[in-house]
Amino acid sequence: GAGVSQSPRYKVAKRGQDVALRCDPISGHVSLFWYQQALGQGPEFLTYFQNEAQLDKSGLPSDRFFAERPEGSVSTLKIQRTQQEDSAVYLCASTPGRQGGNTIYFGEGSWLTVV
Amino acid sequence: TQLLEQSPQFLSIQEGENLTVYCNSSSVFSSLQWYRQEPGEGPVLLVTVVTGGEVKKLKRLTFQFGDARKDSSLHITAAQPGDTGLYLCAGEEQTGANNLFFGTGTRLTVIP
Numbered sequence: 168g169a170g171v172s173q174s175p176r177y178k179v180a181k182r183g184q185d186v187a188l189r190c191d192p193i194s195g196h197v198s199l200f201w202y203q204q205a206l207g208q209g210p211e212f213l214t215y216f217q218n219e220a221q222l223d224k225s226g227l228p229s230d231r232f233f234a235e236r237p238e239g240s241v242s243t244l245k246i247q248r249t250q251q252e253d254s255a256v257y258l259c260a261s262t263p264g265r266q267g268g269n270t271i272y273f274g275e276g277s278w279l280t281v282v
Numbered sequence: 283t284q285l286l287e288q289s290p291q292f293l294s295i296q297e298g299e300n301l302t303v304y305c306n307s308s309s310v311f312s313s314l315q316w317y318r319q320e321p322g323e324g325p326v327l328l329v330t331v332v333t334g335g336e337v338k339k340l341k342r343l344t345f346q347f348g349d350a351r352k353d354s355s356l357h358i359t360a361a362q363p364g365d366t367g368l369y370l371c372a373g374e375e376q377t378g379a380n381n382l383f384f385g386t387g388t389r390l391t392v393i394p
Contacts, residue, residue: 171324200381202384207387208386208387209286209288209370209372209384209385209386209387210325210370210384211384212381212382212383215381223381226381258324258325260324270327270330271315271327271382273324273325273326274324275322275323275324276322276323276324
């Protein structure tokens with residue numbers, strides 16, 4: 168596709184429910200990032216993939232958060248046993264190269280509300 | 283933890299006025315980026331500054347990177363309603379780093 172595509176755009180989950188958020192990066196982009204953006208805040212880094220390898224997961228807030236990119240293209244962010252504090256916009260981004268300093272292209276985000 | 287503090291947090295001005303948004307940190311960054319984010323959208327890159335003291339202009343927007351590469355400013359001349367949005371600065375702590383540290387954001391509203 169022309170841009171980074173995320174689905175679902177909006178998700179309401181009951182506390183304790185598992186959710187899966189999907190990201191389709193720009194075709195051919197090597198690097199993929201997940202960010203969490205709470206209401207009224209700037210995005211915060213969650214995890215980084217280079218192709219299928221998860222090279223940095225230092226931003227994942229707990230072991231309930233899990234991300235994968237098995238074939239080096241589409242990525243899924245899974246949140247188990249959702250809590251109210253997980254309510255946020257989850258942004259996916261991709262860049263063409265392996266190193267930092269590239270232009271980062273963001274998707275529109277998946278808005279998660281935990282009730 | 284937000285390494286980058288932006289001010290002001292909210293700004294509401296009349297069309298045609300000038301404004302400056304500040305992005306400050308105690309950390310040194312190898313590069314700093316400015317993004318604009320509209321409701322329901324992801325952030326869109328406006329500019330990247332790399333060299334201390336660097337000034338870049340993008341039409342009515344002027345971006346400056348501090349000499350010590352710890353701070354930056356965004357100045358908008360003759361603001362227009364289309365400039366309305368959330369402005370985010372984001373720093374890369376070291377060259378080749380794979381994640382950005384985003385600022386707290388400045389929500390700008392330009393009133394026609």
